[in-house]
Amino acid sequence: MSLLSSTTALLGKELRTEFRSRELLTTTVVFILMVIVLFSFTFDPTYNESRRFGPGLLWLAFLFAASLMLQPCFLREQNNDTLSALRLSVSDPFAIFLAKLIANTLFLLFTEVLMLPIFAVLYNVPVLRVLGQLLLVFFLGSLGVSIAGTALSAISAQARMRELLLPLLLLPLLTPVLVASTQVTVGLLDASPFLEWKGVGFLVVFDVIFLTALWLFGEYLLEE
Amino acid sequence: MTSRGFSPTGIRFENIEKRYGGLAALRRIRFEIAPGECVALAGRNGSGKTTLLRIAAGLVCPSSGELTFPSAAGASAGAAPVTSKTEAVRAKPSAGFVAHATMVYDELTAEENLLLFARLQQTPNATERVEKLLHEVGLFDRRSSLVRTFSRGMRQRVAIARALLHEPSILLLDEPSTGLDPQGVGWLAATLRQLRDAGCTILMSLHGESEISMLATRAIRLDAGLIVADTRTGAEVRSILTFADA
Amino acid sequence: MKKQVLAAAIVFLLVGAAAYGAFFVAPTERTMGPIQRIFYLHVSSAWTGLCAFFVCFIANILYVFRRQPQWDWLSISAAEVGLVFTTVVLVSGPIWAHPVWGIWWTWDARLTSTFILWLLYMCFLLLRTLVEEPDRRALFSALFGIFAFLDVPLVFGSIRWWRTQHPQPVVMGGSGSGLDPTMWKVLFFSWFAMLALMALLMRARYAMEAARGELEMVRHEAEAV
Numbered sequence: 001m002s003l004l005s006s007t008t009a010l011l012g013k014e015l016r017t018e019f020r021s022r023e024l025l026t027t028t029v030v031f032i033l034m035v036i037v038l039f040s041f042t043f044d045p046t047y048n049e050s051r052r053f054g055p056g057l058l059w060l061a062f063l064f065a066a067s068l069m070l071q072p073c074f075l076r077e078q079n080n081d082t083l084s085a086l087r088l089s090v091s092d093p094f095a096i097f098l099a100k101l102i103a104n105t106l107f108l109l110f111t112e113v114l115m116l117p118i119f120a121v122l123y124n125v126p127v128l129r130v131l132g133q134l135l136l137v138f139f140l141g142s143l144g145v146s147i148a149g150t151a152l153s154a155i156s157a158q159a160r161m162r163e164l165l166l167p168l169l170l171l172p173l174l175t176p177v178l179v180a181s182t183q184v185t186v187g188l189l190d191a192s193p194f195l196e197w198k199g200v201g202f203l204v205v206f207d208v209i210f211l212t213a214l215w216l217f218g219e220y221l222l223e224e
Numbered sequence: 225m226t227s228r229g230f231s232p233t234g235i236r237f238e239n240i241e242k243r244y245g246g247l248a249a250l251r252r253i254r255f256e257i258a259p260g261e262c263v264a265l266a267g268r269n270g271s272g273k274t275t276l277l278r279i280a281a282g283l284v285c286p287s288s289g290e291l292t293f294p295s296a297a298g299a300s301a302g303a304a305p306v307t308s309k310t311e312a313v314r315a316k317p318s319a320g321f322v323a324h325a326t327m328v329y330d331e332l333t334a335e336e337n338l339l340l341f342a343r344l345q346q347t348p349n350a351t352e353r354v355e356k357l358l359h360e361v362g363l364f365d366r367r368s369s370l371v372r373t374f375s376r377g378m379r380q381r382v383a384i385a386r387a388l389l390h391e392p393s394i395l396l397l398d399e400p401s402t403g404l405d406p407q408g409v410g411w412l413a414a415t416l417r418q419l420r421d422a423g424c425t426i427l428m429s430l431h432g433e434s435e436i437s438m439l440a441t442r443a444i445r446l447d448a449g450l451i452v453a454d455t456r457t458g459a460e461v462r463s464i465l466t467f468a469d470a
Numbered sequence: 471m472k473k474q475v476l477a478a479a480i481v482f483l484l485v486g487a488a489a490y491g492a493f494f495v496a497p498t499e500r501t502m503g504p505i506q507r508i509f510y511l512h513v514s515s516a517w518t519g520l521c522a523f524f525v526c527f528i529a530n531i532l533y534v535f536r537r538q539p540q541w542d543w544l545s546i547s548a549a550e551v552g553l554v555f556t557t558v559v560l561v562s563g564p565i566w567a568h569p570v571w572g573i574w575w576t577w578d579a580r581l582t583s584t585f586i587l588w589l590l591y592m593c594f595l596l597l598r599t600l601v602e603e604p605d606r607r608a609l610f611s612a613l614f615g616i617f618a619f620l621d622v623p624l625v626f627g628s629i630r631w632w633r634t635q636h637p638q639p640v641v642m643g644g645s646g647s648g649l650d651p652t653m654w655k656v657l658f659f660s661w662f663a664m665l666a667l668m669a670l671l672m673r674a675r676y677a678m679e680a681a682r683g684e685l686e687m688v689r690h691e692a693e694a695v
Contacts, residue, residue, distance in 0.1 A: 002346060009343040017331040081325035084283050085386065088321060089344035151617065155610045159600040169597065172589040173617060176624035183632045198631065206624055213620055217613055220534055223606075224284050245604030246690030 003098070006090045010099030017076075018107065028069045028111045035061040036119055050123035055185035058119055059178055063145065066108055067167035070149035073100055074157035083222065093219040097150055101214075104146035105139070112138045130188040133195045137188070140203035141181035147210045148173050154221040176206055232259035232423045233295045233318060233393040235280055240289035242275055242449075249275045250286070251449045257427060257442075259295065259393075262420045264440035265429040266465050271446040273429040274324065277396050280427060281321040293318070293394070319394040320387030324402070326379045327386060328371055334358065334382050335367040338389065345390050357385045362411075377408035384415065395419060397428035401436050409435055430465060437465045474674075481663075481670045488514075488656075488663035496656040508566045514660035515558040516584060518668050520622075522552030523591065525672070527619035530612040539683050542608035545615060546598065547675035549591050551668055556588045579630040586625045590618045604686065 018024055039057045043049055077083035086096050116134070120127040127134060149170055156166040184199035240253040250272045257263050265273045278284040279291065321327075328337040335354060342350035358364040361381040366374070371382055380400065387395065395416075401409050413435035420426055420439060430437050443464040445453035453464050492510035499506035526548035533541035563581045564574040575581075597614055601607035649657075 005346070006344050009340055013329070013332065013336075013340050016336070017329065020331055079325075080330065081323050081327050082329055084278075084281075084321075084323060085327035085341065086344070087283060088281065089341050091346075148617070152614070155597070155614060158606065158610070159597065160602070161600055165597065165600055168593050169614060172586055172593060173621050175586050176621065176628040179628040179632050202624075202628060202631075209620055209624070210617070213617060217534065217616060220609060221613060223609065224278070246687035247693075248690070 003092045003095050006092065006095035007098045007102070010086070010090075010095060011102055014099055014103035015106070018103070024069055024072065024107060025111060028065050028107070029114055031068060032061050032065045032111060032115050033118065035064065036115065036122060040122055045123045047124045050125050051186070051189050051191070054119070054123045054125055055182045055189060058115075058185065059141065059182045061115075062108065062112060062141070063171060063174055063178060064167070065111065066104075066142075066145045066149055067170045069107065070104060070146075070153045070170070071156075071163060071166055073104065073150055073153040075153075075162070078157060084224075087222055093222050094215055096222065097154075097214055097218045101143075101146045101150040104150055105143050108142040108146060109138060112142065125189050127189070130193045130195075133188050133193075134185070136200065137181055137184045137203070140200065140207060141177055144177040144203060144206045144210065145174060147207060147214055148177075151210075151214050151218065151221060177203065180206070232425060233293050234259040234261070234425055235394060235427065236290075236292045236294055237276075237280075238290040238292070240276075240279060240286045240291065242272075242279065242284065243287045248449050250279070253289070253449075253451060255444065255451065255454060256294075257425060259425055260420075260423045261442060262416075262426040262439050263428070263442045263444060264437055264461070264465055265427065265444050265446060267429075267446035272449040273446055274398055275449075276446070277321070277398050277427065277429060278323075280394075281319055281396050283321070318390070318392045319396050320390070320392035322380075322383050322387045322395070322397040322400055324398045326371070326383045328379070328382050330372040331370065333368050333370055334363050334374075334385075337371060337382060338385055341386050342389050347389055353389065357388060361385045361415075376403040377405060377411075380404060380408065380412070384412070388419075392424070394425045394427070397426070399429050399431055401434055402431070412436060413439065433462065433466050437462075440465070477670060477673075481666045484663040484666050488660040491656040491659055496653050497650055502570050505566060505569045508562050510657055510660040512559060512562040512566060513657060514664045515555045515562070516580070517661050518664040519552045519555035519559060519584070519587075521665065522548045522555060522668055522672070523587070523619060523622070526552060526591075526594075526615055530615035530619075533608060533612040534616070537605075537609075539604075539608065540680070542612065543676055543679040543683060544672075545612060546595075546679055547672045549594050549615070550675055551671045553588065553591050553595070554671070555664070555668065556584055556591070559584050560588060577633060579626070579633065582633060583626045583629050586629070587622060590621065594618060604683075 036057070039061070043053055045054075074083065077086070083096075087093060090096060113135070116127060119125070149166075152169045152173070153166055156162045156169065159165050180199045180202045184196050184203075187194050187196045187199070234257050236256040237253045240250055241248065242250040253276065265276065267273050275284060279286050328334075329340075332340065335358065338354040338357060339350060342354055347353050355364070358367050361384060363378065363381055363385070366378065371379060374382070380403075384400075397416075400412055400416075404412065416426060416428075416436065416439055426439070428436070428440075430440075440461055442456045443453070443461040444451060445464050453460075455461055455464060488510065492507050496507065496510065498504055499509075526545045529541045529545035529548060532538075533545060560581070563578075563584075567576055568574050594611060594615055598607055598611045601610055
């Protein structure tokens with residue numbers, strides 16, 4: 001019960017601070033947009049080609065963007081030592097992670113949804129007919145990215161070279177997410193679209209495993 | 225800060241050691257603060273003052289030793305041995321902590337900050353409590369301004385209001401007067417005096433003599449993680465505090 | 471000291487015997503010819519590397535709950551030794567693949583997974599160099615090690631299901647790929663020899679790390695006095 005109320009209070013804080021400055025969202029949107037545009041020069045984005053390469057580059061853009069977006073997650077808490085204040089105040093430190101990973105998932109989803117029509121137009125892929133299924137994959141994939149990324153940003157915030165370290169730790173760990181979500185997206189953008197349930201199930205398994213690991217070990221990440 | 229419904233609580237450090245790797249930050253720390261006592265910690269930078277305060281706050285877990293909070297009534301609150309950091313946080317003493325940093329969010333208003341921490345601590349009647357505290361620290365008129373726009377003195381007021389949210393019976397302060405103008409120091413001294421007189425146990429690290437150090441009834445001097453002086457005699461208290469400045 | 475020399479000699483003999491087995495005891499594979507003999511080194515190293523990472527994982531968990539530096543020393547020894555064995559896999563793979571398939575690198579499921587694994591544990595070592603304070607370094611790398619090892623089955627699963635371009639791995643693929651009984655015996659013997667080598671290397675590395683940890687402690691104590 002206290003976990004729920006602490007998480008909602010903290011989630012409110014995360015959303016309020018972000019929507020007040022909008023720093024993360026704007027930079028991430030611009031970054032993904034740039035990657036999508038630049039990628040289009042590496043091959044001829046006709047419908048057939050895009051169906052093969054589009055999903056992969058889309059997810060790679062999301063992953064890179066996330067590894068940048070997640071940097072300030074715990075770094076922001078160091079400025080005024082607010083992390084200590086949180087640790088003194090919450091009864092379950094998992095609430096701190098839960099609020100942050102929910103906020104990060106929402107931020108990622110928001111930018112992904114914003115980028116989807118632009119991607120569809122630039123790469124000539126029809127997305128409207130599979131919009132619901134695409135959003136499901138986006139959600140499961142972003143959740144996985146946020147769980148692992150929130151945990152690792154607590155580590156990288158306290159290391160040297162942290163700007164480089166987070167992508168280094170995060171990207172290899174997210175290989176399964178990249179492979180599975182790309183695969184499902186390829187199926188959805190096919191001429192005769194289909195939802196690959198095996199891939200969806202795989203993403204759910206990834207999310208559950210890492211959420212459990214974070215629940216078990218998260219509190220140690222906040223130690224001083 | 226006025227209506228205090230707590231039983232005064234002391235702090236007992238029993239052979240506290242803290243090592244970072246092989247480096248000892250605190251060694252054989254053994255002393256007891258009686259309920260209601262106001263103790264000043266002196267010592268050079270790096271002598272272990274901050275570590276000691278963070279251990280007392282439950283933020284840092286000692287490598288060995290025990291931290292207990294005996295209450296005036298005789299029973300000992302939160303007396304469980306602190307074996308891991310997490311347990312230290314869970315066996316939460318009733319201490320309020322004012323760190324070197326402000327421990328509040330710059331991007332939130334004063335009121336939002338206090339409401340957030342009140343909700344996390346599950347303070348009953350959070351809204352009224354926050355409103356009352358804002359009046360007491362003199363920030364009620366600026367409650368809707370972002371903390372970012374505040375002066376150092378005003379931030380310190382928010383920080384102290386945050387530490388007092390749950391009406392703690394122990395207050396820990398890490399160099400509370402740094403960066404404050406004389407007016408701010410005066411306000412802080414008056415506030416702490418009020419708390420002390422209400423029976424709040426105070427442990428603070430200080431640099432030099434000021435209006436605030438006048439409140440201390442006992443001074444402890446740390447050097448390289450060891451207690452090198454501990455006195456309750458008025459003149460010696462003053463000399464320990466001024467010596468630290470040199 | 472004497473015991474260590476003896477252990478090293480035994481391991482040396484074991485590895486030598488495994489090499490002899492691979493070259494002279496195991497029958498020549500029908501289609502690939504003698505090059506297939508690298509299989510005994512390749513596969514046994516891969517298994518041994520995984521075993522080393524498993525040791526690292528166990529040491530990581532024990533460190534998080536017990537906070538004794540010994541577990542940290544064991545984890546770094548295991549990670550480094552595991553990296554050595556996976557490097558052998560990554561080098562012997564292309565050497566085997568080139569004469570057989572005419573290409574150096576195939577995005578074969580297990581080879582690719584091993585590559586990702588190698589990257590993960592490189593990052594594990596990298597993280598250790600970037601955190602200054604010893605306790606924090608030990609804790610953070612232990613936690614990352616736990617996350618990394620949990621990721622291993624997921625990496626293998628995802629790549630095996632979706633990224634394999636070859637219908638079936640040549641040896642030990644599905645149920646149908648029959649391996650000569652002698653080949654099995656030689657393979658298991660090589661694995662045993664590699665495990666012995668792993669234990670030897672890990673022990674030596676652990677002794678080095680322990681000495682380093684104690685030296686650090688003594689130095690700090692000397693500074694404090």
